[in-house]
Amino acid sequence: MAVTRADVARLAGTSPALVSYVLNGGPRQVAPATRARIEAAIKELGYRPNMAARSLRMNRGHALGMVIPDGANPFFAELSAVVEAAAFAKGYPIIIGNAAGDEARERAYVSAFIDRRIEGLLAISSTWKSGIADECAAAGMALIAVDRIIDPARCTHVICDSLTGASTAVNHLISHGHRHIACLSGPHVSTADERVAGYRQALQHAGLPENVIVRAEFGGAAGYRALAEIMNGTPRPTAVFVTSDLQAMGMLRAAYDAGLRVPEDLAIVAFDGIEYSRYTRPGLTTMVQPTRRMGELAVELLLEQIDTDSTEIGVHRLEATLRTRGSCGCADDF
Template sequence: MPHPTSQAKPITRDDVARLAGVSPAVVSYVVNGGPRAVSPANEAKVRQAIRALGYRPNAAARALALGSSEMLAMIVPDAINPFYASLARAVENAAAERGYTLLLADSQDSLRTERRLIKNFAARRVDGLFLSSVLFEPDLMDLEQSDIPVVLLNHPADLATAGSPAVKKDGAGGRGPYAVGVAFREGARMAVEHLISHGHERIGLVIGGNADSELDAREVGWQQGIQAAGLTEGPIIRVPFTREGGYRAGQELLARSERPTAVFVSSDQQAAGLLCALHEGGLRLPEDLAVFSFDGAPESEYTWPRLSTVAQPLKDLAQGALNALLASGPGQEPHTKIFPAELVFRASCGCHTPAAYPTDYPLRHPTS
């Protein structure tokens, strides 16, 4: 009889192979889903042997053998924000296609939490990190010391200067992480120009902030659109990037004796809260106040009225970020990839029929 304190010998891949009557390589292909195909008959034998023996693959041993954890991490500032939830899903799908598992963490808009999460993922030796930071230039020292590549995802890279220590544009030399983002400034400017095309001459701004108080590219685009038309800027209301923040902005607009006739909002989530407050105040939308928001989150199509929005190309962002992360390494220069934004015209800006759409903007019809 074995000693009571002795442990049973762990079941190995070779044990499974012997019981199933196949090679250890075939067991590996079944367990890992490739890279080679396995006949249905052999796959059934392997799975039956796995169940009979109670085999559990050793992830730590596999990571040691491969020199890779096959895990990527992602930090977002608000995991329950529909935009970040959709972006995380797009990144997870793109990573899965390349054989990686994605670990998702929420910094909850806290710089302290973001730094703790970065240290945690660096200590766990993930193969790479996607970071949607609360800072324009986050502290990445822990990742650099661990030689873990990082991509700044959803980064307002169109505001970065060529000499920025955080981002180098278009393959410019120098140290720093990759950055992948959308044309925030250009998208905001196009949205303002569209509102102007509806006859609005006083356009306000509802915008969130960031931890380091850097100027938001969407605010710059809003200013540029108004200035190019020779108009006077409407009121600026600064609130958090939340529905509650948007609701407060709506209440502030309702309290004003002189309201703008249109407003550009920096996120769909803020705009949803804004619409709620304006409805409660008895305003007609878009007749009394037209609204154009930013992000293209799923909920933008289910507000009332449906939100006109500057949509971010989530699949392109996810694939671009993954390609940048996997390509980064010694000898690879960091660069910035900026994807164009797309205007989606719905009822909140005053577009009710396809005939009302201007012809000089990228166009996507409402899906209903």
């Protein structure tokens, strides 16, 4: 049988109301000696509050929500794991909705979270035209946008500096002597668009012309298919900057199947820094996103909004770090 507040009150020699005051932090103060007895009884009995009932009384759900665009993508899986751990450490369960790249599905998850009165939402939007900020504002729900831009004028963002990171990646290829560098981009979301802008910026500063730019979905299959179009660039590229690790991993396999040597025939540098990138052959040179810091900062800012009932608008841009391996021509130490 579940332990109740009445059981705690009997063991502590006090009333259930005082047990509630201790558990909820008010509305009345409890004498230190009485509080100590109640806390000791809670510990001895192993009492756990009924969070569902407590949520109804508080008119909110004691949980956080997170919407991600693709649960199968290792980058989003790694980021979600960081967010879950950070939220759990603060006493909040988190419910994750996988939009699977579908705008309608994304909207359905946001509506479901609002209907369930969760306390705050972390959102990685599937589209530039997201209405998440408007929906959360109308519902009075705290919101932090992560990884992708939603609406800088309406909510706080925690993102990686994709433009600077992409420029660093292309400059690294240039330092290896490459002058004909192609780009494989993702779909039209802020991260992909900023990485293409960084690619162009690096070439412009080096006085080099753009080569072919191919747009494809994020994913290994898209990267595999894109190789043929990349190699039709004029002049034929000797290197390619790829805007996601998964695409680059697919391209590595396509290069092998086509008889191309990496990096001798085609050097590859990517962006994300997922765990699996170290296990390719050759190892994938990539811009490593500060995934842990992104997730922890996003949770920290969201809980601050919830606690203060205020919204501080701003964009927190975190720096990516170049991790060199064999795909660009650097040493391939494992």
